[in-house]
Amino acid sequence: MKTSEIRSRYLDFFAKFDHTVVPSASLLYNDPTLLFVNAGMVPFKPYFLGDEPSPYKRAVSVQKCVRTLDIDEVGKTTRHGTFFQMLGNFSFGDYFKEGAINYAFDLVTGAESAGGWGFDADRVWVTALHGDNETIDLWQQAGIPRERIQERGLKDNYWHMGIPGPGGPCSEIYIDRGPEFGADGGPEADEDRFLEIWNLVFQSEELSAVRAKDDFDVLRPLPAKNIDTGSGLERVALLKQGVANMYEIDEIRPVIDKASELSGRRYGADPADDIRFRVVADHVRSGLMLMTDGVAPGNEARGYVLRRLLRRVIRAMRLLGVQDPVLGELLPVSRDLMRVSYPDIDQAWERVSQSAEAEEETFRRTLASGTVMFDTAVTEAKAARSTALPGDKAFQLHDTFGFPIDLTMEMASEAGLSVDRAKFDSLMKEQKDRARADAKAKKGGLSSHEAYRELREAGETPFLGYTDLDVTTKIRGIIADGAVVDRATDGSTVEIVLEETPFYAESGGQDADRGIITGDGFSLNVIDVQRPVPGMVVHRVEVLGELPLGAGVDARVDAAARHGSCQAHTATHIVHAALRQLVGSTATQAGSYNKPGYMRFDFSSTKGLSEQLKQEVEAVSNEAITSNYAVTATEMPLAQAKALGAMAMFGEKYPPIVRMVELGGPWSRELCGGTHVAATAEIGVLNLLSESSIGSGVRRVEALVSTDAFAKFAAERALVNTLTDTLRVQPDQVVGRVEKLIAQLKDAEKQIAALNAEKLLAGAQAMVSKAVDAGGVRYLGVAVPGVSGGDLRTLAIDLRERLGSEAAVVALVGGDAKPTAIVATNEAARGLGLGAGRLISRACAELGGKGGGKDDLAQGGGTDASGAQRALDAVREAIAQRG
The missing domain is CATH 1.20.58 (Methane Monooxygenase Hydroxylase; Chain G, domain 1)
Structure with a gap:
């Protein structure tokens, strides 16, 4: 049975029993505690947590998931995979244990000809939480004999999210693969032979504190009992296809x-x-x-x-x-x-x-760079007569260049070395521990939403701001210091919830509205608007006067600022459409931000825009503005909007009914809840400021719109006028004149540099006379303030040659506030074991810095210019103490 058929049978089975088929959410689900969706229930968390009412009583889905905590185990076992598909059926206050158990057993053991998976019922084992006799009885009624039902503790058979919230006992379904896969005795004996394929979670309790998998506090029973199940599609597939592990299934x-x-x-x-x-x-x-x-x-x-x-x-x-x-x-x-x-x-x-x-x-380029570091580490290990590559070097190769330990070990073996694996593992563990601590802190640091949930239960906050900027309403709730209160005092800053609102809450890249809310004896300055839980708008306000709960108010949005936001947001859609027209369909949105007068747009691209392409994007955008395209917003089913080609934002969760914003009909179609101008000409003009990289594969364009764009153009025009007056040329001659001046300046700088180099080298012979004996080696250590970079290297090499063929070392300290050091050695000195790379380290230590390089020439620097003489003395001492 193909994997895709197992998937479709699952969906069809539960659809027959009135489950709403919910499409897989994006892997980039908008959840601050997760990098990726890692379980089938993640898209349903708001319903289980009570943050949002469920739009259905029953649901079924096949959810894309990614887990990478056990990435190093991939390939070593039959069970570990980073991407997997989780089959799930869910009940929100509808059926409970009996329904979940019967549905699962019927599908697992149902005949293939009738749409089931066709597993032999005699090969099915299940587990239940120790003492959960109700679950055990229900499994027996379904047809599982008591000897194939095993009781396990909280670690195995109690589910929670690791944070306060819903939890409950669970029951797992296992398939016996046969004696060739391990010992008999059920899941307790061998979980390779007895492979888990399904977990049924009976959410029945609200947890107030979670300290470990089996250590938590139960606050109270949930008001409605829920079912959350998960079945690994790949595991079912490997069993149905008779292969040894999940990597050998047809997908x-x-x-x-x-x-x-x-x-x-x-x-x-x-x-x-x-x-x-x-x-x-x-x-x-x-x-x-x-x-x-x-x-x-x-x-x-x-x-x-x-x-x-x-x-x-x-x-x-x-x-x-x-x-x-x-x-x-x-x-x-x-x-x-x-x-x-x-x-x-x-x-x-x-x-x-x-x-x-x-x-x-x-x-591939990184590998080349990392190989240079690896070769250096091998040379140092052998010079120190070590048979092992240090663990910290292996970790640095992993952390800096992405070398896995197995690659490093294989390369080391080819070089005749082992690797200090214990040290490497220790450093890896420290890194993982830090990551886990950060993740735990992130989870634990989330604000409690109890106050928001309490107010959300009274209903959604209707947003009227698409059409009305001034609304008469009343105060539904006041939140101060995280708690619901019945009034707010003069001078305080609180959060309020209105019965309905004209204020746009920050979302979709659009900045929140500002404005004022007034009532009898008080006024509220709106400084921020957010949606902390779905369906509810919260206004952060500064209070002037005394604010009572339930007061009638007039809520008025700053109309000028709103119009500026509309101009910028519509301009963002225009730039997106222009990029897709000129760059291609790969230029998909990766983020955006807009506020009055300004917009930025992030998009996927592996290379930057040329200057000509930037000009074309600006031209196409302004052409769309002057074309005065009508801007319309239409609500429709998500599938219909996608069929029309509407662009959606990756990782965004969309409801069944969405809002599609069009500019000039098909010229631009996007799913968007933001506010927009009625026609593109209202934007006025767009000035593309810049295009840059903000990460691998992601580019950012920034632009000004409306009067801000015009002001920028005016400032640039004034600058051009100033340049034409100063240079005494026409505007179209400014570039040529500036290029000519730059060329003349570069020629002058080269001449000055050449003269300085000649002057420096002319005094080299006088410097040679300062060479001294350091343990049988001619040593020349000189401070040359003001000389740095290439001049300092040139001087060091010249002095080394002047010292002749006898063992000789040259050390120079130049620069100004930040000193630069150079050490050069000749062949005879290197034969005595005097490598410039080691000597430069001694010098730079006195300068408060570091250095490195090859045996013949090395360079470094520091921050302490007063240490110049100490640095030169340190090199001389190191030469004298060699061996």
């Missing part, structure tokens, strides 16, 4: 076969190679799905995870003997396998392939 194995073809090595012939093949197959698929959902390789957060996955693929293929680029060969295989379930892969393919190609080229 993954062909990537292994392609890697085998490229490397000329056979999968199954060597255990070490097999792990590499499985790493390649898993990471190629994970990278494909992450890039499809908008992640670009980078050095932080999500981008770093993707970069690590792709680089592990490249490294694994190198260890398999493939030196040529590989991502362009492997990714298309995974694309063709996954597009059946995820057709959006095809739409993103051009951007994905470009991003992967650029990342592989970058890493």
Whole structure:
């Protein structure tokens, strides 16, 4: 049974029982505690937490997930994969244990001819929380004999999110794979033979504190009991397809076969190679799905995870003997396998392939740089007569250049060295511990939403600001210091909730509205507007007077500022459309921000815009503005909007009914909840300020609009006028005149530099006379203030040559406030073990800095110019004490 068929059978089964089929959310779900969606229930968290009412009683989904905590275990076991698909059915206050158990058992053991998965009921084992007799009885009623039901403790059979919130006992379903896979005795005996395929969570309690998996406090029963289940699609597939592990199922194995073809090595012939093949197959698929959902390789957060996955693929293929680029060969295989379930892969393919190609080229250069560092570390280890590469060097190669320990160990072995693995592991553990502590702090630092939830239960806050900027309403709630209160005093800053509001809450890149709210005896200056929980708008206000709960008010948005925001937001859509027209469909949105007079737009691209292309983007944008395209907003089903080509923001959660904003009909269509002008001509003019990189694969354009743009143009015109007057040329001659002046200046600087060098070298012979004997070596140490850079190196080399063929060392300290040091040695000195690289370190230590280089010439610097003579003396002392 193909993986895609298992998936469709699951959805069809629960759809028959009135479950709403919910499409997979993006992997980039908007959750501050998560880098990626890592469980099927994540998109439903607001409903389980009570932050948002569920739009359905029953739901079913197949959710894309990524987990990378166990990335180093990938390929070594049958169970660890970074990307996986979680089948889930959910009940929000509807059916509970009996329904969940019966549905699961019927699907798992139902005949294939009737739409089931067709597992033999005699191979099914289940677990339950110790003492949960109700669950045990229900499984027996479903058809599982008591001897195949095992009770386990809180660590195994109680679920919570690791933070205060919903929790409850769970029950897991296992399939017995047979005696060839391990010992008998159920999941308690062997979880390789007895493979878990489904976990049924019975959410029934609200936890107030969570200290560990099995250490938490129960606050109270949940007002409504919920069902949250998760079944690993890949695990079900490996069982139904009769393969040894998840890497050999139909959606993954062909990537292994392609890697085998490229490397000329056979999968199954060597255990070490097999792990590499499985790493390649898993990471190629994970990278494909992450890039499809908008992640670009980078050095932080999500981008770093993707970069690590792709680089592990490249490294694994190198260890398999493939030196040529590989991502362009492997990714298309995974694309063709996954597009059946995820057709959006095809739409993103051009951007994905470009991003992967650029990342592989970058890493190949990085490997070259890292190899230089590796070679240096090997040389130092051998010079110190060590048989092992230091663990801190291996860690530095991993942390700085992305070298995995297995690559470093293999390269070290080729050089006749081992690696201090214990030290490397210790440093890796310290790094992981810091990361876990940061993640825990992030979770623990989240503000309590109890006050918001309490007010949210009274209903949503209708936003009337699309049409009305002045609304008569009343104060529904007041929040001060995180608690709901019944009044606010003069001079305080509090949060308020209105019955309805004209104020736009910051979202979609658009800045929040400002304005004023007035009532009988008080006024409120609105300084920020947010949506802390879905459906509720909270206004942060400064209070003048006494504010009582329930007071009637007039809420008035600053109309001029709102219009400026509308101009900037519509301009953002225009720039997006212009980029897609000129750069291509790969220029998808990666972020934006707009406020009155200013906008910035981030987009996916592996290379920057040329000056000509920037001018074209500005021209196309202004052409759209002067064309006075009508700007319309229409609400429609999400599927209809996507069918019309509406652009959506990666990682954004969209409701079933969305708002599509059009500029000139099909010229620009985007899903957007922001506010806009009625026609593009209201923007006036756009001035593109800059285009730059903000990370690997992500570019940013910034622009001014309306009067701010005009003011910038006016300032530039005044500058040109000043230059024409100063240079006494016409405006079209300014560039040529400035270029000529720059060329003349460079010629003058070269002449001055040449004269200074001649003057410096002319005094070199006089310096040679200052050379002294240091333990049988001629040593010349001179301070030359004001000389630095190339002049200092040239002088050092000249002096070394003048000292002749006898063992000689030259040390110079130049520069000004920040001193520069140079050490040069001749061949005879190096024969005595006097390397410039080591000597420069002694010198720079006295200057408050560091240095390095080769044995014949090394350079460094520092911050303490007063240490010049100490630095020269330190080199002389090191020469005299050699050996």
